[in-house]
Amino acid sequence: MAKYDVDAEKLKQLESYIDSIEQKEGALIGVLYKAQEIFGYLPKDVQLFIARKLNIPAAKVYGVATFYSYFTMEPRGKHVINVCMGTACFVKGADKVLEEIKKQLNITEGNMSPDGMFTVDSLRCVGACGLAPVVMVDGKVYGRVKVEDVKSILDEYREGGSTQ
Numbered sequence: 001m002a003k004y005d006v007d008a009e010k011l012k013q014l015e016s017y018i019d020s021i022e023q024k025e026g027a028l029i030g031v032l033y034k035a036q037e038i039f040g041y042l043p044k045d046v047q048l049f050i051a052r053k054l055n056i057p058a059a060k061v062y063g064v065a066t067f068y069s070y071f072t073m074e075p076r077g078k079h080v081i082n083v084c085m086g087t088a089c090f091v092k093g094a095d096k097v098l099e100e101i102k103k104q105l106n107i108t109e110g111n112m113s114p115d116g117m118f119t120v121d122s123l124r125c126v127g128a129c130g131l132a133p134v135v136m137v138d139g140k141v142y143g144r145v146k147v148e149d150v151k152s153i154l155d156e157y158r159e160g161g162s163t164q
Helices: 008-020 028-039 044-054 058-067 087-091 094-105 147-158
Strands: 079-084 118-123 135-137 140-142
Touching (some): 008 028, 008 044, 028 044, 028 058, 044 058, 079 094, 087 094, 094 118, 094 147, 135 147
16 A cells, blocks of 8 residues: 555545445545545545545546535534524624634634634525524534624533534
8 A cells, every 4th residue: 555644544444445335436426425524624645545446537536526515625623613604694693603703713714723623614505594693513503693602602512512
């Protein structure tokens, strides 16, 4: 096996998954999902490994990984916070909630907090307009969030709670 600059145990886990796939043709998206589940993101060496294991060009792996917004090539925090910025949420103050989250975590949108606990992003719409403004943490929905609610939501995850 070629030398890759990623966790060897995680790479073995991914290799076992790929080896278990009978029909490798057309398996790229499923393999990328599994790789991101294992590593938390898709580093370059993982993409190269996948390309070699599936016998496809690395450019194809990269193309698929960059086309779908689900995939990320940047490390993500243990908890991913998404703030809905759809019209209803924005009108009800989602921008202020997002600013408060970024302020409390001392990060910019799309980045990971220095402690590796959180990544914060915004979404166009989560389809829960009646609960505006909406914040999602690891898929758990918080509705009618006010700026003053941000600290308690973050504390819930800092204390190891809510791992839905």
